[in-house]
Amino acid sequence: MYMKIICILLMLIIPLTGCTSKKYYSEAKQLVNDLNKESLLGQMLIIAVPSNKIDEKTINIIRKYKPGGVILFGYNLNEGSCKTLAHDLQNLAMEHIGIPLFISIDQEGGRVKRIQNDVTQFPGNFALGVVNDPSKTYTMARILGIQLRLSGININYAPVVDINNNPDNPVINIRSFGCDPALCGSLGQAYIKGLQKSKCIAVAKHFPGHGDTYQDSHYTLPVIYKSLPELEKVELVPFKKAINAGVECIMTAHIAFPQLGINTPATMSPFLLQDILRKSLNFEGLIITDDLEMKGISGIQSYGDAAVHSIKAGADILLISSYENHVQEIIDSLKNALDKQYISEELLKSKVAKILELKLRYHIMQLKKGKLTLTEYKLNSGDKQLLRKAEALNAELSRSSIVLYSNSNIIQDFVIDNLNTYGELISKNINLINIFKKENVIMSDTLLNENNNTILLIDTSSYTNSELRDMLHTMKNYSKILLLVTNNPYPYIKQFGNYPMLMSFSDTDESIRQLALCLKGAFEPKISHPCLTINTK
DSSP: OHHHHHHHHHHHHHHHHHHHHHHHHHHHHHHHTTOOHHHHHHHTEEEEOSSSSOOHHHHHHHHHHOOSEEEEOGGGSSSSOHHHHHHHHHHHHHHHTSSOOEEEEOOOBTTBOSOOSSSOOOOOHHHHHHHOOHHHHHHHHHHHHHHHHHTTOOEEOOOBOOOOOOTTOSSSGGGSSOSOHHHHHHHHHHHHHHHHHTTOEEEEEEETOOSSOSSOTTTSOOBOOOOHHHHHHTTHHHHHHHHHTTOSEEEEOOOBBGGGTBOSOGGGOHIIIIIIIIIISOOOSEEEOSOTTSHHHHTTSOHHHHHHHHHHHTOSBEEOSSSSTTHHHHHHHHHHHHHTTSSOHHHHHHHHHHHHHHHHHTTSEEEETTEEEEOOOOOOHHHHHHHHTHHHHHHHHHHHTOEEEOSSOOGGGGOOOSSSOEEEEEOSOHHHHHHHHHTTSSOTTOOOOOOTTEEEEEEGGGSOHHHHHHHHHHTTTOSEEEEEEOSOOHHHHHHHTTSOEEEOSOOSHHHHHHHHHHHTTSSOOEEOOGGGGOOOO
């Protein structure tokens, strides 16, 4: 009897969900029909804004370009409230565009964090991969999504689902969940479900994979020499999982794949975006480009041509990290492509309808009696309960991701009690120093000495590898030296692998605090990690 009731409820709910989605799409198509060419093109752009407040320049940018969204960076949030800025931007958009904005951000966690206030600073993906608990990743993303929506953010460019399968990768490394496709897939799936449950749109990136390269697409066009079967076995696995999880957006990579006959960025490849992502992987959501001002694409052709070819290839939204430099060139090139019928107006309308449908479905806006209005984000009792768990979860994740990398040492060799053993810290990071002092790892009045009971702690992120090499040479008389690694560990493993290292894979305050507590003997770290044994290429 119980199962019959469940089945009946499911039969009622599933059609209702489908009807709701059709309702939003019907409303979106209605809105699209009222938009002129400039407004259609604007909805396909996400651009930056110049300030942390609404000034004359920001007003002119919104009025002139009529963008569908904005991306916020650290400089937008260095003073004042993100919530206030987002609120003011939405009001500005309603005044000059009549359609609310996607307000987007890179809040990946760990080292990639734009908002410093009002959002819990969780550790990054690699740390989550060390913990490897999908349920905790889901809860973390759920909390983050609520906090972002309360701050006015409705799109987070996360998670990175690239696989960390090249230790010489300068840009992905610890932004990835790890080196195993299945792990990246399961944690990416959990992250997406949690974030989107909070009505914050997730963006899986960077399709079809940015992990196996030693170059950074911000500065050049990386090349990955893999066949399609090879990509399907590794790089595409997390994207398949992301799509199964219902991810709303996927971001493209500015990477060439010569073995697929693709010598220009994947962002401009109809084969990858339409044949593989749309048809083979059945992705129906929005395709958004990585920043068109990155040299991986802007170094290949003009900004305008890159924009046109990206749209023609299958992209729905163009991301531009500046607020004025190349936006007009991109708009002019798209208009020219429309006039010459290289891109059809029907194609644009179909893309913009999907954009507006997503804004409606995620309650960024609503259509009532033919009038489009902003929708206020509201918490329920369950949301409030989750928010109360944020700090405890952050501490748990940060603690559970600490790893001791060593050939022979155990953590007891480095426990500091300030009675029999003392800690000396070499660092330029005032924040790290203060946290270590607060947790009584180091004492304010101690001086460097080479006694056997002194443990020398070196903060690797404060120094270049050359400086570290010289420093370690001068400190060779110390019997106990421990490197503290809060950033990408691979360069240190490659050059200083004979030294023990305590790793957090994250430079948040809580990750640093857990490093300190570990050195006080509060808990034992994990011993190494499978991804840290990869041979450099």
